[in-house]
Every structure is written in structure tokens, then in C-alpha cells.
Amino acid sequence: MKKNIKVMLVDDHSVVRQGLRLLLELDDTMEVCGEAETLTGAVAVCAEVAPDVILLDFKLPDGDGIIGCGNLKRQFPQVKIIILTAYADDHLVTETIKAGADGYLLKNVESEELINTIQAVHKGQSVLDPSVTEILFDNIKSQQPKKEHNLTPKEVQILDMISVGKANKEIAEIMKISDKTVRNYVSNILQKLNVSNRTEAASYWMRNSDLE
Numbered sequence: 001m002k003k004n005i006k007v008m009l010v011d012d013h014s015v016v017r018q019g020l021r022l023l024l025e026l027d028d029t030m031e032v033c034g035e036a037e038t039l040t041g042a043v044a045v046c047a048e049v050a051p052d053v054i055l056l057d058f059k060l061p062d063g064d065g066i067i068g069c070g071n072l073k074r075q076f077p078q079v080k081i082i083i084l085t086a087y088a089d090d091h092l093v094t095e096t097i098k099a100g101a102d103g104y105l106l107k108n109v110e111s112e113e114l115i116n117t118i119q120a121v122h123k124g125q126s127v128l129d130p131s132v133t134e135i136l137f138d139n140i141k142s143q144q145p146k147k148e149h150n151l152t153p154k155e156v157q158i159l160d161m162i163s164v165g166k167a168n169k170e171i172a173e174i175m176k177i178s179d180k181t182v183r184n185y186v187s188n189i190l191q192k193l194n195v196s197n198r199t200e201a202a203s204y205w206m207r208n209s210d211l212e
Contacts, residue, residue: 006053007033007054009054021035033050034051037060038062053118056069067199082127083105159202
């Protein structure tokens with residue numbers, strides 16, 4: 001039988017990737033077409049191998065699944081993303097789905113369920129770990145994003161750069177302003193968006209930047 005589902009693995013633990021590769025390639029319908037250890041690496045490998053489905057660990061050295069889903073979906077909207085993680089916090093599930101995840105599974109998932117989930121997501125279905133219901137997907141995806149904020153044009157420019165992972169020093173060089181001025185802008189942005197850190201700000205902007 002032809003292997004018609006190309007799966008990419010993104011996890012910073014090589015043992016996990018090896019185990020997943022051995023498991024998935026036992027199935028006649030899928031092949032592992034690439035691997036990455038970081039979100040940055042995932043973008044590069046995805047561009048090279050064009051996977052159908054990505055198994056994405058939530059916690060990676062250069063970011064989390066929320067930012068990862070947002071970045072990958074913006075650049076490769078056709079790819080399906082399944083979060084495979086040890087984290088079951090409802091807030092993380094909700095925010096990751098908002099960022100574009102098509103599936104969310106815990107790492108204690110049975111082999112057969114993992115295979116079935118990849119096949120289902122490949123067909124266009126949304127799949128959650130059994131601890132969460134399908135209704136949650138429908139409710140989250142139907143919610144309208146907040147349409148009001150009072151960011152200035154410069155704050156919007158800085159938030160765009162934060163959302164793609166640029167550090168304060170890089171932002172300062174691009175905008176030709178001091179690091180201290182960038183920090184002040186970032187502080188104002190967090191306050192206006194009512195978020196506590198850069199990751200939450202980036203997650204918000206991934207979902208709402210189309211309002212600009």
C-alpha cells in the first residue's frame with residue numbers, strides 16, 4: 001500500500017522522535033518525512049519536506065506550542081498540526097486551538113489512538129484528547145477575536161516583531177531606537193493588551209493581527 005500521509009516530528013528529545021518514527025512507520029498509510037528539535041528548525045524543515053501533518057511538542061527550547069502553531073499556520077496554512085504533550089491544562093489547550101492546532105493529545109496516548117488521530121486530522125477532522133470534547137473546538141473556533149485595542153502604529157510595529165521572535169536588541173536596531181525605549185514600548189503594549197508577558201502578547205497578536 002502506498003504511504004500517503006507525510007508526518008513531520010518536532011520534539012527536542014531524540015529518543016521521543018526515534019520512538020515515534022518507529023511506531024508511525026509500522027503503519028502502511030504514513031511515513032516520517034522530517035524531524036526538528038526547535039520551532040525555528042520546524043519552519044525550515046517544513047518548507048523543505050512539505051508535510052501533511054506535524055506532531056508538535058508543546059514545550060520547546062525556543063518557544064511553546066501556541067507560538068509554534070501560530071507561526072507554522074501563518075506560513076503553511078495547509079499543514080495539519082497535532083500537539084503531542086504532557087501538559088493537560090485547559091488554558092493551554094484553549095490557547096493552542098485558538099492558535100490553529102488541529103489536534104491535541106497527551107503523551108500517554110495509546111499507539112492505535114495516535115495513528116487514528118493522525119489519519120483523522122489528515123482528513124480534515126479536529127481531534128482532542130478524550131479528556132476534552134469536540135464541542136470545545138467548535139466553541140473556540142467560532143469565537144470572534146477582540147476587535148478593540150489602542151495600540152499606536154509604533155507599538156503595532158514592535159508587536160509584529162515580537163510575534164516572530166525578535167529580541168529587544170534586534171527591534172532597537174531595526175527601529176533605530178534605544179533598548180530602553182523598546183522596553184518602555186513593550187511595557188505599554190503588555191498593559192494595553194492586559195497580558196503579563198511577551199508570549200501572551202505574541203499569542204494574542206497571532207490571533208488578532210488581521211484586524212489591522
